[in-house]
Amino acid sequence: MAFTLDDLPVYPHLALPDGHTPHSVAALIMASLARNGVSGVFALANSWPLDVDPQYARILDDWVAAGHHIGNHTHTHPLLNETAAAAFIHDVSVADELLAPWISKAPLRAFRHPLDFWGNTEEKRVQVNAHLDRLAYRSADVTSWFYEWEWDRAWQYLLQTGRLEEAERLKAEFVDYAAAQVAHDAKTCRMVFGHDVIGIGLIHPLTFFTEVADAFFARLFAEGVTFVPLSDALDDPAYLRSGTIVTDAFQVYQIKIAAADGRVLDAVPPTHKALMERVFELGTPLRPPRRGMLVQNRRARAS
Template identity: 30%
Template sequence: MSERLSPDAPIKLAMSVDDILQFRGLPYPDGYSAHRVVRSLCRSFASHGLPAVYSFSNTSPAEADSDLFRAFDAWCEAGNHVGNHGHYHASLNWVDPKQYIEDIQRSEELIGRWLGQAPTRYFRYCMDMWGDTEAKTNEVQAYLASAGYLPAPVSCWFYDAQFIVPYWRTLVAGDDEARRWVQDKVVESAVSQLKSQCAAARKIHGRDPIHIGLMHGTAVMADTADRILEAYQDLGVEFVTLEEAMADPANAIHPPVTTKMFRNSTQKWAEYAGVDVEGTPPRKLLAEVRAVTPVDGMSEEEVLGTIMLNAAQAFGAQPAFDEFDW
């Protein structure tokens, strides 16, 4: 072990996975599927000794293909758990609380039998956006409490969703060199972002809180999760359950910050405490990745932008792209 994330003790980290069905209107690259991605992630988690991992997936992709729900069977058969992430994956910022609550309920109707197998009923706000007004947050929080849900935040992320489209382009182009380069970059981002966000959290809280990490159910994660987890273990990370992480006040208590911006809980706590989260987001790295292997019609704006537009328009709303500053 060449270095450690903390001078005090190993960093405890509960991994979680969002959107193992990907997003409505976003197909998997040729040769990939929700089932293949789930199997690959589960193998990686098992080989690195992770305890049960919760997935939080929007359910709208299954509108066009109900066979996608079998991915939850495979996920749970591997010993993992399912939480609620809403149906359309829209930000609470873009809709009113009533619409958002109905979206949570719609997803529960579809995946209730998998939710019921989990030891804890967790909900994750889409994009970890808890609403752009305090009134919105309070109304949804009140509903979650009445429905028996605990909201599970993200305290460490590495912007892996921004690698979906560039990686897909390398596969479409058959550019193996670029594909390997993108894999290296996503591992680099995973390591650098964990370091910066753990360092900021230690300044904020005066200790090392238990962290909640995130990756997505995508082709690039299927092909790099094993390397990322190995790199984390080399840094002395100890993987724990989400239940253990949620017992930490840093996760159980939502930061007293209301923002419309794309921020995880560490970034929100940092804003409250006046602490800099150095190098987050990793703008230079993401700009390099965004430019790799251009393919007509496959820019991030054309692909992911359309996905967000679809999610918002399902509610008669519009996404606010200025909320994302990567």
């Protein structure tokens, strides 16, 4: 698996708990990566924080100094399915310019669509793909995400409501779930592509992940997972269908491809569906009503 991060330097969708900052969260994640020997991790970055506070550039500097890499995740995290092609293309170009000092040091030019949306119309899909080609980006899709943003909401809600023992148990439950999710995703990739696929995993810079990172890596190592460069994963021909389908679905790569081929596959291991339903329910009080305007709202508040 290639391990990746989205939304560095600032996760915009939920405020960090008291006592934590984007700088401290990034530092804790980098420390865990170092302890566990996970190197060369691509962080797909949004560039809007550089407009809000130039000090956020230090997170990107530290990330690269630690031996990791930066890719483009757009400027303001617009959702292509809700955005005109021209506006989305402009947003990508702004990020390309602002993030150039760090992207230029990476071994490949990686891009990831926000929420992995490739476009809900053929016109959008074609125009955006052509622009990404002009900028020489390779699309880094995701075969394993862990819904840790939902776990983070659930965990924060438990802390806020004084349910400390339950919040602590949630960490162990997440590690067990993550191992099951990786195994499930490897199985669905084999079903869809006919061979073992080098997966691409995704985590966001959230406080909850800093609490479980060492246990997360230890468990995946125990399950036989090894971490490889993103370029190794993208060289797998399975990823050639990235960005080729018009869809409005929020799905990991292989589930999206399967759906286009008329196959419905479970996104979550059946053994853990009840647990995930409980996690989603716990996080409901902290879940924002809409995702599309979150970054813009955060920028407005910060300014």
